[in-house]
Amino acid sequence: MKAISITKPQQAEVIELSPPPDPASGEVQLRIRQVGYCGSDLTSFRGLNPLVTYPRIPGHEIGATIESIGANVPEDWSLGQKVLVSPYTHCNNCSACRAGRYNACKNNQTMGVQRDGAMTEFVNVPHEKLFSSDNLTLEEMALVEPLTVGFHAVDRGEVTNDDVVVVFGCGAIGLGVIAGASARKARVVAVDVDDNKLALAKRCGATDTINSLEQDLHQILTEMTDGEGPNVMIEAVGLPQTFRACVEEVCFAGRVVYIGYAKAPVDYETKYFVMKELDIRGSRNALPADFNAVIAHLESGKFPSDEVITKTVALDEAPAALAAWSENPGEITKIHVQF
Numbered sequence: 001m002k003a004i005s006i007t008k009p010q011q012a013e014v015i016e017l018s019p020p021p022d023p024a025s026g027e028v029q030l031r032i033r034q035v036g037y038c039g040s041d042l043t044s045f046r047g048l049n050p051l052v053t054y055p056r057i058p059g060h061e062i063g064a065t066i067e068s069i070g071a072n073v074p075e076d077w078s079l080g081q082k083v084l085v086s087p088y089t090h091c092n093n094c095s096a097c098r099a100g101r102y103n104a105c106k107n108n109q110t111m112g113v114q115r116d117g118a119m120t121e122f123v124n125v126p127h128e129k130l131f132s133s134d135n136l137t138l139e140e141m142a143l144v145e146p147l148t149v150g151f152h153a154v155d156r157g158e159v160t161n162d163d164v165v166v167v168f169g170c171g172a173i174g175l176g177v178i179a180g181a182s183a184r185k186a187r188v189v190a191v192d193v194d195d196n197k198l199a200l201a202k203r204c205g206a207t208d209t210i211n212s213l214e215q216d217l218h219q220i221l222t223e224m225t226d227g228e229g230p231n232v233m234i235e236a237v238g239l240p241q242t243f244r245a246c247v248e249e250v251c252f253a254g255r256v257v258y259i260g261y262a263k264a265p266v267d268y269e270t271k272y273f274v275m276k277e278l279d280i281r282g283s284r285n286a287l288p289a290d291f292n293a294v295i296a297h298l299e300s301g302k303f304p305s306d307e308v309i310t311k312t313v314a315l316d317e318a319p320a321a322l323a324a325w326s327e328n329p330g331e332i333t334k335i336h337v338q339f
């Protein structure tokens with residue numbers, strides 16, 4: 001069978017692999033239909049992902065059908081059924097797992113990152129990792145996982161319909177935050193430096209947009225909130241200045257959630273942490289409840305999936321598409337590979 005491999009930094013190619021064995025007890029074999037490239041795949045291609053060794057098969061945003069079923073798999077799963085996959089593992093043993101926060105497992109192995117991923121014709125996965133929906137297309141199914149990351153951040157921020165939520169960054173992850181906060185009926189302010197991305201953010205549920213290159217962020221947020229500042233700030237960019245802006249702009253007793261990994265150390269005026277008594281939280285990966293929330297949101301038809309998928313390519317074009325994304329990251333929200 002064919003697969004995509006990132007063989008070393010800056011090099012991806014189509015390779016030939018032997019297919020996986022029959023699914024073991026508790027596993028199903030999936031025929032991969034649609035896989036999205038994650039930002040982490042781009043980082044791996046660029047040689048900047050410290051968790052990755054090479055060669056690595058990328059991909060963990062999966063729309064698939066069930067090809068065969070091993071022993072001891074519940075009867076709710078059937079041949080040919082459309083499914084998507086939670087690409088994480090957890091050890092059940094570390095402090096995060098013991099607290100029920102499996103998404104933050106210290107020993108997590110994400111498909112396509114610490115272990116090989118789904119850019120291949122067939123993979124075996126434990127049935128516990130499957131989710132399904134009769135009402136979503138395979139394209140939409142492959143969009144669920146990246147959106148769960150944003151939905152989880154919204155949950156970490158305890159967003160309610162009373163909140164003004166500011167989201168820094170309107171890439172695929174930020175759009176998930178916007179959709180998640182909008183599903184909770186918050187006022188959602190999307191911030192980016194690209195007007196096209198801000199227009200897409202509106203269609204994903206942002207009530208307000210700010211182009212931080214052209215507009216005065218502080219002034220607009222101050223006016224919008226009667227001088228108090230937003231209740232929740234969520235960072236999905238990874239720049240020191242947006243990390244800092246979160247604690248500077250948020251209201252007293254507000255919440256700050258970080259999803260982005262800062263690309264450089266951040267200098268903070270730490271007085272804001274104390275003076276405002278902030279809740280500052282990280283957000284990593286997602287829980288099963290986030291998958292169910294995203295599936296329900298996509299089923300509601302309120303998310304513009306077609307517009308978020310910038311382009312779809314065939315397997316043979318997938319290595320070149322990854323290289324092109326690396327050349328022009330700003331122009332692409334999401335690339336899907338169709339098998």
Ligand SMILES: [Zn+2]
Pocket residue numbers: 038039040060146
């Ligand atoms: Zn991802």
Ligand SMILES: [Zn+2]
Pocket residue numbers: 090091092093094095096097098104105106107108
């Ligand atoms: Zn663990």
